[in-house]
Amino acid sequence: MNMNMFYFLTQEKISAARLAFQQLETKDWHTGDYFFETFGPGNAINFVDRPYERFNDYELLLKLLKNDDQEKYLEIHKGTPFYFLAWTAFGLKDYERAVFYMDAAISEDQRKAPNRPLEEWIKDPASLFLTLEEQGNQSAKEITLQLRQTIDNEFRRFNPFSNLPALDVKFFIEKFVMQIVRNIKNRSIITAIYSFVLEFQDRYEMINLRSKDGGSIEPILTHLFKGGLIFESLLKHLYPSKDDGSNCKILSDIFNTSKFRSDFTTGIQTSANSLKEIIEVMGNDLQTAFSTTSKLRNTSGHNLVWDDVFNTPENYKKLYEQVLNSILYIIAKKYL
Incomplete structure (x- = not known):
């Protein structure tokens, strides 16, 4: 892989990431979070700042780690990079990738504690996007709010002529989304x-x-x-x-x-x-x-x-x- 394809991550930081990954013990999911918080490019809060470059670096870093050690790559908790990939893809208006990676982050969060009931894992940061939640621990809250507003606008357009119970975000999440997502x-x-x-x-x-x-x-x-x-x-x-x-x-x-x-x-x-x-x-x-x-x-x-x-x-x-x-x-x- 050409290391010059990275924007935020320097060759020194990439080398440090690969060495740390080689020495990493992946049994604790917190280890994965700390690793990607240390070596990922992150993102700007409340404004869009170079989403393509950030998205590129996260994807290339993941590809590099997978090539180095596929088994360890599968084991390490990747909720953080997937969440940031979703966030930056949203900034690129690549919404299909955005929701794909947000769903991947949800799967990673569920994997760290597979027996948790829906009522618990649905409160994780990535899951709060799924439920259009306005509050909670969300670094990328602005994209959740944008999606929520877009959905709400469509409900307001639809309700006057439907002759059915009025749709709103609260009931949409409680009655529909929460029922559907019980099955992965x-x-x-x-x-x-x-x-x-x-x-x-x-x-x-x-x-x-x-x-x-x-x-x-x-x-x-x-x-x-x-x-x-x-x-x-x-x-x-x-x-x-x-x-x-x-x-x-x-x-x-x-x-x-x-x-x-x-x-x-x-x-x-x-x-x-x-x-x-x-x-x-x-x-x-x-x-x-x-x-x-x-x-x-x-x-x-x-x-x-x-x-x-x-x-x-x-x-x-x-x-x-x-x-x-x-x-x-x-x-x-x-x-x-």
């Missing part, structure tokens, strides 16, 4: 919702700034596709089986179950010939949201070459809101 396999649903919501504004600005002659719509389609995957994942979690007991494999399987029809509605459409066709049918009702998301899931999931309706950026906003509406309808109906 399901945490991806929560992290995906967070990155999906966070990514919208960045993608919206991109589409507003692009050439008047258009161009690639790949970032927009993949973002909408992610929303469709969240929608489908939530439904498969709630309705895993058809009426005959076999597994639901596609959306239409779920929509045809008696349980789904009893909870929601019938007649949901799942295919479209163009994005223009999807855009032409808009509304705030549940059936439109479910149909729009299902069409987008099947449209964007099979082909990146579709008609470009995004010369009008508001079309992207409308589609995003429809997809998010479908997710929020499920949460409000099934969890509150």
